[in-house]
Amino acid sequence: MADPPALFPVEGLQSSLFFETPEEIYARVFRVLKPRTPLPELHVEFCRFANADSFIRLENGRLSVRVSDLLAGAPAPVTEALAYILLGKLYRKTVPRAYAHRYRLYLNRRDVRRQMHLVRQVRGRKFLSGPQGAHCNLEEVFERLNRQFFDGLLGQPNLGWSRRPSRSMLGHFDPSHNAIVISRIFDQPDLPELALEYVVFHEMLHLRYPVDHRGTRRRVHTREFREAEKKFPRLREAKEILKRL
Numbered sequence: 001m002a003d004p005p006a007l008f009p010v011e012g013l014q015s016s017l018f019f020e021t022p023e024e025i026y027a028r029v030f031r032v033l034k035p036r037t038p039l040p041e042l043h044v045e046f047c048r049f050a051n052a053d054s055f056i057r058l059e060n061g062r063l064s065v066r067v068s069d070l071l072a073g074a075p076a077p078v079t080e081a082l083a084y085i086l087l088g089k090l091y092r093k094t095v096p097r098a099y100a101h102r103y104r105l106y107l108n109r110r111d112v113r114r115q116m117h118l119v120r121q122v123r124g125r126k127f128l129s130g131p132q133g134a135h136c137n138l139e140e141v142f143e144r145l146n147r148q149f150f151d152g153l154l155g156q157p158n159l160g161w162s163r164r165p166s167r168s169m170l171g172h173f174d175p176s177h178n179a180i181v182i183s184r185i186f187d188q189p190d191l192p193e194l195a196l197e198y199v200v201f202h203e204m205l206h207l208r209y210p211v212d213h214r215g216t217r218r219r220v221h222t223r224e225f226r227e228a229e230k231k232f233p234r235l236r237e238a239k240e241i242l243k244r245l
Helices: 015-019 022-033 076-090 097-107 110-123 138-150 193-208 223-229 235-244
Strands: 041-047 054-059 062-068 158-161 171-174 179-182 212-214 217-219
Touching (some): 022 041, 022 062, 022 076
Parallel strands (some): 041 062
Antiparallel strands (some): 212 217
Protein backbone atom coordinates (compact mmCIF):
# COMPACT_ATOMS: atom_id res chain seq x y z
CA MET A 1 0.00 0.00 0.00
CA ALA A 2 1.47 3.35 -1.06
CA ASP A 3 2.25 6.05 1.47
CA PRO A 4 -0.07 9.09 1.58
CA PRO A 5 1.10 11.81 -0.78
CA ALA A 6 2.57 15.23 -0.16
CA LEU A 7 1.58 15.95 3.44
CA PHE A 8 5.00 14.72 4.56
CA PRO A 9 7.57 15.44 1.83
CA VAL A 10 10.31 12.83 2.28
CA GLU A 11 12.34 13.50 -0.84
CA GLY A 12 14.90 16.23 -1.14
CA LEU A 13 15.87 17.09 2.42
CA GLN A 14 16.43 20.80 2.80
CA SER A 15 20.09 21.74 3.07
CA SER A 16 19.19 23.92 6.04
CA LEU A 17 18.23 20.74 7.92
CA PHE A 18 21.84 20.16 8.90
CA PHE A 19 22.17 23.62 10.45
CA GLU A 20 18.88 23.71 12.37
CA THR A 21 18.54 23.40 16.10
CA PRO A 22 16.16 20.72 17.42
CA GLU A 23 13.61 23.49 18.15
CA GLU A 24 13.85 24.73 14.56
CA ILE A 25 13.40 21.21 13.20
CA TYR A 26 10.28 20.63 15.33
CA ALA A 27 8.92 24.06 14.39
CA ARG A 28 9.38 23.35 10.68
CA VAL A 29 7.73 19.93 10.96
CA PHE A 30 4.87 21.51 12.92
CA ARG A 31 4.24 23.99 10.09
CA VAL A 32 4.13 21.11 7.60
CA LEU A 33 1.59 19.22 9.68
CA LYS A 34 -0.46 22.20 10.86
CA PRO A 35 0.06 24.94 8.25
CA ARG A 36 -2.99 26.93 9.39
CA THR A 37 -2.28 26.72 13.10
CA PRO A 38 -0.07 29.29 14.84
CA LEU A 39 3.11 27.76 16.21
CA PRO A 40 2.79 27.38 19.99
CA GLU A 41 5.61 28.07 22.39
CA LEU A 42 8.02 25.21 21.75
CA HIS A 43 10.64 23.65 24.00
CA VAL A 44 12.80 20.58 23.26
CA GLU A 45 14.69 19.03 26.16
CA PHE A 46 17.12 16.10 26.22
CA CYS A 47 16.69 14.09 29.43
CA ARG A 48 18.65 11.38 31.23
CA PHE A 49 16.21 8.55 30.57
CA ALA A 50 17.20 4.93 31.02
CA ASN A 51 15.92 4.09 27.52
CA ALA A 52 15.55 5.79 24.16
CA ASP A 53 12.20 7.22 25.26
CA SER A 54 10.54 10.33 23.87
CA PHE A 55 7.48 12.25 25.01
CA ILE A 56 5.48 15.16 23.61
CA ARG A 57 2.81 17.21 25.34
CA LEU A 58 0.69 20.24 24.48
CA GLU A 59 -0.54 22.09 27.55
CA ASN A 60 -1.62 25.71 28.06
CA GLY A 61 -0.37 26.69 24.62
CA ARG A 62 3.10 25.24 25.24
CA LEU A 63 4.49 22.34 23.23
CA SER A 64 6.98 20.37 25.31
CA VAL A 65 9.17 17.65 23.81
CA ARG A 66 11.29 15.46 26.07
CA VAL A 67 13.77 13.19 24.32
CA SER A 68 16.35 10.78 25.72
CA ASP A 69 19.84 12.26 25.74
CA LEU A 70 20.86 9.10 23.91
CA LEU A 71 19.49 10.91 20.85
CA ALA A 72 21.17 14.24 21.55
CA GLY A 73 23.93 13.45 19.08
CA ALA A 74 21.72 11.82 16.46
CA PRO A 75 22.04 13.07 12.86
CA ALA A 76 19.60 15.82 11.94
CA PRO A 77 17.54 13.56 9.60
CA VAL A 78 16.94 11.23 12.55
CA THR A 79 15.79 14.14 14.72
CA GLU A 80 13.50 15.20 11.89
CA ALA A 81 12.08 11.67 11.60
CA LEU A 82 11.34 11.60 15.34
CA ALA A 83 9.70 15.02 15.07
CA TYR A 84 7.33 13.69 12.42
CA ILE A 85 6.60 10.61 14.53
CA LEU A 86 5.89 12.52 17.76
CA LEU A 87 3.95 15.38 16.20
CA GLY A 88 2.08 12.95 13.97
CA LYS A 89 0.94 10.99 17.02
CA LEU A 90 0.00 14.15 18.90
CA TYR A 91 -2.17 15.46 16.07
CA ARG A 92 -3.27 12.06 14.80
CA LYS A 93 -1.65 12.43 11.41
CA THR A 94 -0.59 9.45 9.32
CA VAL A 95 3.19 9.43 9.08
CA PRO A 96 4.74 7.73 6.04
CA ARG A 97 6.72 4.61 6.74
CA ALA A 98 9.90 6.29 5.50
CA TYR A 99 10.23 8.31 8.71
CA ALA A 100 9.60 5.36 11.01
CA HIS A 101 12.03 3.30 8.91
CA ARG A 102 14.75 5.96 9.20
CA TYR A 103 14.28 6.20 12.97
CA ARG A 104 14.26 2.43 13.55
CA LEU A 105 17.31 2.00 11.33
CA TYR A 106 19.23 4.43 13.54
CA LEU A 107 18.15 2.77 16.79
CA ASN A 108 19.14 -0.61 15.37
CA ARG A 109 22.71 0.44 14.63
CA ARG A 110 25.16 -1.67 16.59
CA ASP A 111 26.87 1.30 18.25
CA VAL A 112 23.53 2.83 19.27
CA ARG A 113 22.24 -0.48 20.65
CA ARG A 114 25.42 -0.89 22.68
CA GLN A 115 25.11 2.63 24.06
CA MET A 116 21.48 2.00 25.05
CA HIS A 117 22.53 -1.25 26.71
CA LEU A 118 25.19 0.52 28.79
CA VAL A 119 22.84 3.33 29.75
CA ARG A 120 20.18 0.87 30.92
CA GLN A 121 22.81 -0.83 33.07
CA VAL A 122 23.92 2.43 34.69
CA ARG A 123 20.61 4.30 34.97
CA GLY A 124 17.97 1.61 34.96
CA ARG A 125 16.56 0.37 38.23
CA LYS A 126 15.73 -3.30 38.53
CA PHE A 127 13.68 -4.76 41.32
CA LEU A 128 14.99 -8.22 42.16
CA SER A 129 13.34 -10.13 44.96
CA GLY A 130 15.70 -13.08 44.89
CA PRO A 131 14.84 -16.63 43.78
CA GLN A 132 13.04 -17.79 46.93
CA GLY A 133 9.29 -17.24 46.83
CA ALA A 134 6.61 -18.14 49.33
CA HIS A 135 6.23 -21.64 47.84
CA CYS A 136 8.72 -22.01 44.97
CA ASN A 137 12.44 -21.46 44.52
CA LEU A 138 13.43 -20.23 41.06
CA GLU A 139 17.04 -21.27 41.56
CA GLU A 140 16.00 -24.90 41.97
CA VAL A 141 13.80 -24.71 38.87
CA PHE A 142 16.59 -23.08 36.85
CA GLU A 143 19.19 -25.66 37.88
CA ARG A 144 16.85 -28.54 37.06
CA LEU A 145 16.03 -27.16 33.61
CA ASN A 146 19.66 -26.26 33.00
CA ARG A 147 20.74 -29.87 33.53
CA GLN A 148 17.85 -31.27 31.49
CA PHE A 149 18.03 -29.00 28.43
CA PHE A 150 21.37 -27.17 28.44
CA ASP A 151 23.78 -29.79 29.85
CA GLY A 152 24.23 -27.54 32.87
CA LEU A 153 26.24 -25.06 30.76
CA LEU A 154 23.93 -22.06 30.93
CA GLY A 155 25.28 -19.42 33.33
CA GLN A 156 22.74 -18.56 36.00
CA PRO A 157 21.47 -14.98 35.73
CA ASN A 158 19.86 -13.01 38.54
CA LEU A 159 16.55 -14.65 39.38
CA GLY A 160 13.56 -13.02 41.01
CA TRP A 161 9.81 -12.69 41.32
CA SER A 162 7.75 -9.75 40.13
CA ARG A 163 6.32 -7.30 42.66
CA ARG A 164 2.75 -8.31 41.82
CA PRO A 165 1.12 -11.49 40.44
CA SER A 166 0.81 -10.22 36.87
CA ARG A 167 -1.30 -12.14 34.35
CA SER A 168 -0.16 -10.09 31.36
CA MET A 169 3.61 -10.30 31.95
CA LEU A 170 4.27 -13.89 32.98
CA GLY A 171 8.04 -13.58 32.74
CA HIS A 172 10.80 -11.68 31.03
CA PHE A 173 14.56 -11.72 30.52
CA ASP A 174 16.36 -8.40 30.96
CA PRO A 175 19.76 -8.60 29.21
CA SER A 176 20.92 -5.23 30.57
CA HIS A 177 20.68 -6.52 34.13
CA ASN A 178 21.17 -10.20 33.24
CA ALA A 179 17.99 -11.06 35.07
CA ILE A 180 15.02 -13.39 34.67
CA VAL A 181 11.90 -12.17 36.45
CA ILE A 182 8.84 -14.43 36.85
CA SER A 183 5.33 -13.35 37.75
CA ARG A 184 4.32 -14.11 41.35
CA ILE A 185 1.17 -15.68 39.95
CA PHE A 186 3.21 -18.92 39.71
CA ASP A 187 4.31 -18.81 43.35
CA GLN A 188 1.33 -20.72 44.71
CA PRO A 189 0.96 -24.37 45.71
CA ASP A 190 -2.19 -25.15 43.71
CA LEU A 191 -0.78 -24.14 40.30
CA PRO A 192 0.72 -26.99 38.23
CA GLU A 193 4.52 -26.88 38.37
CA LEU A 194 4.57 -27.55 34.64
CA ALA A 195 3.41 -23.98 33.95
CA LEU A 196 6.21 -22.44 36.00
CA GLU A 197 8.81 -24.71 34.42
CA TYR A 198 7.71 -23.77 30.93
CA VAL A 199 7.82 -20.01 31.60
CA VAL A 200 11.28 -20.27 33.18
CA PHE A 201 12.44 -22.46 30.27
CA HIS A 202 11.11 -19.91 27.79
CA GLU A 203 13.07 -17.11 29.46
CA MET A 204 16.17 -19.30 29.60
CA LEU A 205 15.92 -19.63 25.83
CA HIS A 206 16.05 -15.83 25.60
CA LEU A 207 19.29 -16.05 27.56
CA ARG A 208 20.61 -18.72 25.19
CA TYR A 209 19.40 -17.15 21.93
CA PRO A 210 19.77 -13.34 21.99
CA VAL A 211 17.62 -10.98 19.94
CA ASP A 212 18.61 -10.91 16.27
CA HIS A 213 19.03 -7.42 14.78
CA ARG A 214 19.02 -7.03 11.01
CA GLY A 215 18.42 -3.64 9.41
CA THR A 216 15.24 -2.36 11.02
CA ARG A 217 14.09 -5.84 12.02
CA ARG A 218 14.32 -7.03 15.60
CA ARG A 219 13.58 -10.74 15.90
CA VAL A 220 13.01 -11.80 19.50
CA HIS A 221 12.02 -15.39 18.69
CA THR A 222 14.49 -16.58 16.08
CA ARG A 223 14.19 -19.86 14.21
CA GLU A 224 16.76 -21.43 16.55
CA PHE A 225 14.70 -20.23 19.51
CA ARG A 226 11.48 -21.78 18.24
CA GLU A 227 13.15 -25.06 17.35
CA ALA A 228 14.65 -25.31 20.83
CA GLU A 229 11.31 -24.49 22.44
CA LYS A 230 9.70 -27.49 20.73
CA LYS A 231 11.95 -29.78 22.79
CA PHE A 232 10.05 -28.92 25.95
CA PRO A 233 7.95 -31.98 26.94
CA ARG A 234 4.20 -31.44 27.26
CA LEU A 235 4.57 -28.08 25.54
CA ARG A 236 0.95 -27.95 24.40
CA GLU A 237 -0.31 -28.87 27.88
CA ALA A 238 1.80 -26.11 29.45
CA LYS A 239 0.45 -23.52 27.01
CA GLU A 240 -3.11 -24.61 27.74
CA ILE A 241 -2.53 -23.99 31.45
CA LEU A 242 -1.22 -20.50 30.67
CA LYS A 243 -4.28 -19.77 28.54
CA ARG A 244 -6.53 -20.58 31.49
CA LEU A 245 -4.63 -18.03 33.58
